[in-house]
Amino acid sequence: MENLRTKAAAPAWVSAVWNQDLHPRAAVFGWRLSHGVLPTDHMTEVLYVFNQSWSGFPTIELLFSWWRRKTKAVPLSKAWGALLIVCCKNIWWERNRQRHENLRRSPSEVATLCFKEVGDCSRAKGVQVRTVQDLTLAQLMLKVPAARPPIKRIIEVKWKLPPHGWWKLNIDGSSLGNPSAIGAGGIFRDHLGAVLRCFSEYQGVGSSYMAELEAFFAGVKHAREIGVEKLWIECDSEAVVSAILSCKIPWSLMHKWGNTSTFLNSIQWRITHCYREANSAADALATQAAKRKITSCWSVPPLFIKQTMYWEALQWPFYRFT
Known part of the structure; x- marks a missing residue:
């Protein structure tokens, strides 16, 4: 009974996958990625698209855990919260293009697509700008508007x-x-x-x-x-x-x-x-x-x-x- 009363900690992937700024299709991809059910022989096969071997996190769970900690220390953390799933999705799509359509993009082109998609996700609502660095990233890299701060009532x-x-x-x-x-x-x-x-x-x-x-x-x-x-x-x-x-x-x-x-x-x-x-x-x-x-x-x-x-x-x- 004590185990039933204890609320388990949410897995590290939850905040990254179920992100309101993500397109539903990207969120479903993130769920499949976090559960290891992408249709591929091995999760790290995706990185061979760019002739790179996997030498980072031994598990996807650790990758998500690191990303959650990382977003707390970077500017525009809410916008960057969607970047992990977006990057993995675009790398996955590039793998499929190369394997099934014999088409190829360079790593820089895929990175540009990732930034564009994150910008598109944040454009509708805008981003909360608190510092000059936030404003620079929003306008120059993501090209999204700054959200209007809520109007405070004075009593x-x-x-x-x-x-x-x-x-x-x-x-x-x-x-x-x-x-x-x-x-x-x-x-x-x-x-x-x-x-x-x-x-x-x-x-x-x-x-x-x-x-x-x-x-x-x-x-x-x-x-x-x-x-x-x-x-x-x-x-x-x-x-x-x-x-x-x-x-x-x-x-x-x-x-x-x-x-x-x-x-x-x-x-x-x-x-x-x-x-x-x-x-x-x-x-x-x-x-x-x-x-x-x-x-x-x-x-x-x-x-x-x-x-x-x-x-x-x-x-x-x-x-x-x-």
């Missing part, structure tokens, strides 16, 4: 003051890995933006989701200590907000949820989602705890978040690009 984001008589708690969790050291951070502010308490707590080792949940429980614990009666909690994790509102808490934290829900039921409270840009100060507190593995509490903002909190209190905008 103005502001931290919002709570209503009069309410305290607002911004919380965030930070994980240096998944899993790794995690920290929780939070800030209590009133309707004028004045700070009542900031906390930064190291929570051990866990995932980023657990870090966000631990920040919630830590924040409610501080709210109980302060004696808050009207609490607005704001978090930049939609998953955590959804889990709290639906009471779907991981079983490992159910003991904390029991005590927390009892307190929340005795006060007025709500929890909402905010964008990360409006939660920068809480994020800095959580990251501080995860990196330094310490727990701290302040009645005034610490120096490393003072500028951010000043910006938020004035309700000056941050900008989010989506």
